[in-house]
Amino acid sequence: MNKFELKNFWFYHSVIFGLLILSCQTHQQLQIEIEFWTMGAEGQHIEKLLPEFKKSHPQIDVKVQSIPWSAAHEKLLTAFAGQSTPDVCQLGNTWIPEFQVVDALLPLDTLINKSSVISSNKYFKGIWDTNIIGEKTYGVPWYVDTRVLFYRTDILDLAGFSQPPTTWDEWFEISKKIRLLSTAEQPKYGVFFSTIHDDWAVPVILIRQNNGILLKDNNCYAAFDHPATIEALEYYLSFFSKDLAVKKMTEVSNLYQAFADGVFSMLITGPWNVNEFKKRVPHINGKWSTAVLPYKKNYTSTAGGSSLIIFNNSKQPEAAWKLIEFLSKDSTQMKFFQLTRDLPAVKAAWELAKINNDTLMTAFYQQLENVEPTPKIAEWEQVAVKIQEHLERAIYKELPIETIVQRLNQDIDKILEKRRWLLSKDLISN
Amino acid sequence: MKTKLFTPYFFIAPALLTLLIFFFLPVSEAFLMSLTDFDIYSLSSLKRARFIFLNNYLQLINDPIFWKALFNTCYFVLVGGPLTILMSLFTAIALNSKLLRFKKFFRLAFFMPVVTSLVAVAVVWRYLYHPRFGVINYFLSFLGIDSIDWLGDPKWAMPALIILAVWKNFGYHMMIFLAGLQTIPDYLYEAARIDGAGWWRQLTNITIPQLAPTTFFVTIMTIIGYFQFFAEPYIMTQGGPLNSTLSIVLYLYQHGFRWWRMGYASSIAFILFFIVCFLAMLQMLVRKKLEQS
Numbered sequence: 043m044n045k046f047e048l049k050n051f052w053f054y055h056s057v058i059f060g061l062l063i064l065s066c067q068t069h070q071q072l073q074i075e076i077e078f079w080t081m082g083a084e085g086q087h088i089e090k091l092l093p094e095f096k097k098s099h100p101q102i103d104v105k106v107q108s109i110p111w112s113a114a115h116e117k118l119l120t121a122f123a124g125q126s127t128p129d130v131c132q133l134g135n136t137w138i139p140e141f142q143v144v145d146a147l148l149p150l151d152t153l154i155n156k157s158s159v160i161s162s163n164k165y166f167k168g169i170w171d172t173n174i175i176g177e178k179t180y181g182v183p184w185y186v187d188t189r190v191l192f193y194r195t196d197i198l199d200l201a202g203f204s205q206p207p208t209t210w211d212e213w214f215e216i217s218k219k220i221r222l223l224s225t226a227e228q229p230k231y232g233v234f235f236s237t238i239h240d241d242w243a244v245p246v247i248l249i250r251q252n253n254g255i256l257l258k259d260n261n262c263y264a265a266f267d268h269p270a271t272i273e274a275l276e277y278y279l280s281f282f283s284k285d286l287a288v289k290k291m292t293e294v295s296n297l298y299q300a301f302a303d304g305v306f307s308m309l310i311t312g313p314w315n316v317n318e319f320k321k322r323v324p325h326i327n328g329k330w331s332t333a334v335l336p337y338k339k340n341y342t343s344t345a346g347g348s349s350l351i352i353f354n355n356s357k358q359p360e361a362a363w364k365l366i367e368f369l370s371k372d373s374t375q376m377k378f379f380q381l382t383r384d385l386p387a388v389k390a391a392w393e394l395a396k397i398n399n400d401t402l403m404t405a406f407y408q409q410l411e412n413v414e415p416t417p418k419i420a421e422w423e424q425v426a427v428k429i430q431e432h433l434e435r436a437i438y439k440e441l442p443i444e445t446i447v448q449r450l451n452q453d454i455d456k457i458l459e460k461r462r463w464l465l466s467k468d469l470i471s472n
Numbered sequence: 473m474k475t476k477l478f479t480p481y482f483f484i485a486p487a488l489l490t491l492l493i494f495f496f497l498p499v500s501e502a503f504l505m506s507l508t509d510f511d512i513y514s515l516s517s518l519k520r521a522r523f524i525f526l527n528n529y530l531q532l533i534n535d536p537i538f539w540k541a542l543f544n545t546c547y548f549v550l551v552g553g554p555l556t557i558l559m560s561l562f563t564a565i566a567l568n569s570k571l572l573r574f575k576k577f578f579r580l581a582f583f584m585p586v587v588t589s590l591v592a593v594a595v596v597w598r599y600l601y602h603p604r605f606g607v608i609n610y611f612l613s614f615l616g617i618d619s620i621d622w623l624g625d626p627k628w629a630m631p632a633l634i635i636l637a638v639w640k641n642f643g644y645h646m647m648i649f650l651a652g653l654q655t656i657p658d659y660l661y662e663a664a665r666i667d668g669a670g671w672w673r674q675l676t677n678i679t680i681p682q683l684a685p686t687t688f689f690v691t692i693m694t695i696i697g698y699f700q701f702f703a704e705p706y707i708m709t710q711g712g713p714l715n716s717t718l719s720i721v722l723y724l725y726q727h728g729f730r731w732w733r734m735g736y737a738s739s740i741a742f743i744l745f746f747i748v749c750f751l752a753m754l755q756m757l758v759r760k761k762l763e764q765s
Contacts, residue, residue, distance in 0.1 A: 116729045116730065119512070119515070119732055120729075122515065123515055143513060144512060420513065423731065424731050431715075434713075460511060460513060464513060464520060469513075469517075469520050470513070
């Protein structure tokens with residue numbers, strides 16, 4: 043009796059246990075969880091879009107984690123080192139080369155070729171280009187940004203100009219005239235070039251507008267002694283030496299207030315500041331506008347923004363790709379713009395959301411057709427910081443241009459030494 | 473007999489083991505790393521790292537920014553350190569005096585900054601230092617001093633951080649000094665008073681010599697702590713303007729975690745380690761000499 047019951051006991055239990063395992067497995071097969079990391083404010087807004095994705099893909103659970111921009115780069119590299127990267131991730135598009143070189147990113151070409159939603163011709167050319175390294179595509183643009191000229195229409199009027207500058211010469215001329223409007227209690231400068239976080243942006247833009255080059259020989263050596271590069275740097279520095287650009291940060295402790303006070307009348311900055319100016323200094327609404335950058339040999343600007351990427355060690359690349367496709371649909375892109383005011387990467391969404399109806403935004407659309415990515419090397423950030431550092435010193439100490447260029451070349455060549463070695467040993471491909 | 477010898481090791485084994493796993497192993501690994509050019513490329517494959525012996529250290533010697541960071545750190549330690557110690561000694565003596573009322577309140581007030589999170593403190597001090605709307609410049613304007621761009625001017629950024637650090641840290645050492653003051657027996661002062669010693673004589677001949685061991689401890693802790701100057705510039709200035717507040721640890725952090733040049737960052741860490749070790753030993757020697765004489 044006893045023995046029989048025991049047998050029964052084991053029998054039923056093994057059946058129940060087996061069923062449990064089976065049910066777990068089937069459950070797992072049905073339900074897929076993917077992890078999605080976003081940065082900054084996008085994280086909170088994305089939650090509002092996900093219910094729609096859940097409706098069309100009930101078997102995919104998306105776990106969103108939002109990380110602050112200031113910690114994002116470090117956190118992603120640490121996650122990669124510790125092999126705990128998410129499936130899908132938002133990545134600043136200047137970071138793609140860095141993550142590509144460590145083989146962290148999944149090439150998306152086959153997925154893009156099969157896709158009915160995503161194709162390169164729906165995007166701004168220069169922006170799409172930031173995702174291509176060598177022959178392969180590693181990301182899909184999510185939202186875009188670039189730098190344009192913000193200017194005070196009323197002050198330019200006072201100085202005798204009814205239009206924003208369209209050429210470098212005009213730009214300098216207008217700055218000089220505005221400087222003459224200064225009063226004893228309120229100095230008025232033409233331009234403010236600093237963007238606090240990436241002061242390298244303006245000089246790099248100017249160099250490329252003059253067809254100058256930053257790096258040469260497959261991005262292995264610095265080329266700041268290129269005549270066109272020197273010319274562009276001289277132009278940039280002349281704004282400071284002729285006292286037309288704000289030099290002392292004391293005068294612009296608050297960017298928005300300083301623009302409203304007329305401390306400077308022209309500023310090169312990005313789309314996020316359109317709303318900031320409207321919100322923070324509403325009393326100058328209508329007294330400022332935006333325009334594409336002044337022209338030298340071209341008027342290219344920076345190709346900024348964020349892309350969506352899939353990490354190489356994702357176990358669910360198909361599900362991850364479905365999420366990317368969803369986020370790239372025209373309608374999702376439009377809603378995303380309405381939630382975040384981040385400029386959509388898909389051109390069709392600009393029409394859907396009627397973004398160009400706002401005259402302040404048309405300059406961005408025009409400028410986005412003329413953007414160029416920064417050199418696609420892992421060391422770009424270090425190079426950019428060096429440019430910033432040396433130019434900052436040049437502005438404060440007024441060094442001759444030859445010295446600046448020579449020091450820049452020296453320092454940047456040192457940074458690129460590793461890259462040259464890796465290429466010579468075929469340890470990296472591009 | 474044998475077991476008797478073995479027993480103490482058995483008891484310290486957990487501590488030794490933890491030290492071995494969490495200190496000696498990582499430190500030796502870091503040292504090995506400082507002999508390589510381990511960087512972001514090497515993250516995916518160790519083939520992309522080279523063993524370069526002392527090249528990182530040689531490169532450091534030729535790195536003007538490293539020297540700038542070292543200079544900044546020394547500036548901070550040499551100015552901020554004595555200021556902190558004097559400030560804490562002074563407040564401790566004041567709080568210990570029998571004349572002062574509301575002692576508990578002051579003790580709490582002075583200790584408050586120590587327990588407050590530096591991030592919160594930094595936000596408030598950024599307002600205080602604001603060149604246009606800051607309270608500090610407002611008060612200075614009464615003295616006829618022009619507005620100072622505390623955090624934006626390369627000349628003033630470091631003094632600004634020193635003032636902040638002194639304010640933040642003196643409370644802790646003040647407590648230690650207070651404890652030290654309370655161990656000085658009253659009869660010494662009584663005897664001194666009978667002999668006709670004034671306040672100054674009492675201070676220089678009793679209080680300060682009697683506080684020597686405490687001062688020694690406080691000095692060592694301050695120097696070690698201040699050499700690791702990091703959070704203040706990290707939060708307030710990011711090392712700027714013009715690298716005027718770049719400290720060694722911040723420079724190390726930038727190389728290690730911003731650019732992922734772990735090899736180079738490790739070599740900076742070791743140089744810092746040797747400096748602190750050397751100073752601690754030097755101080756120990758000086759103290760021994762003083763005790764003997």
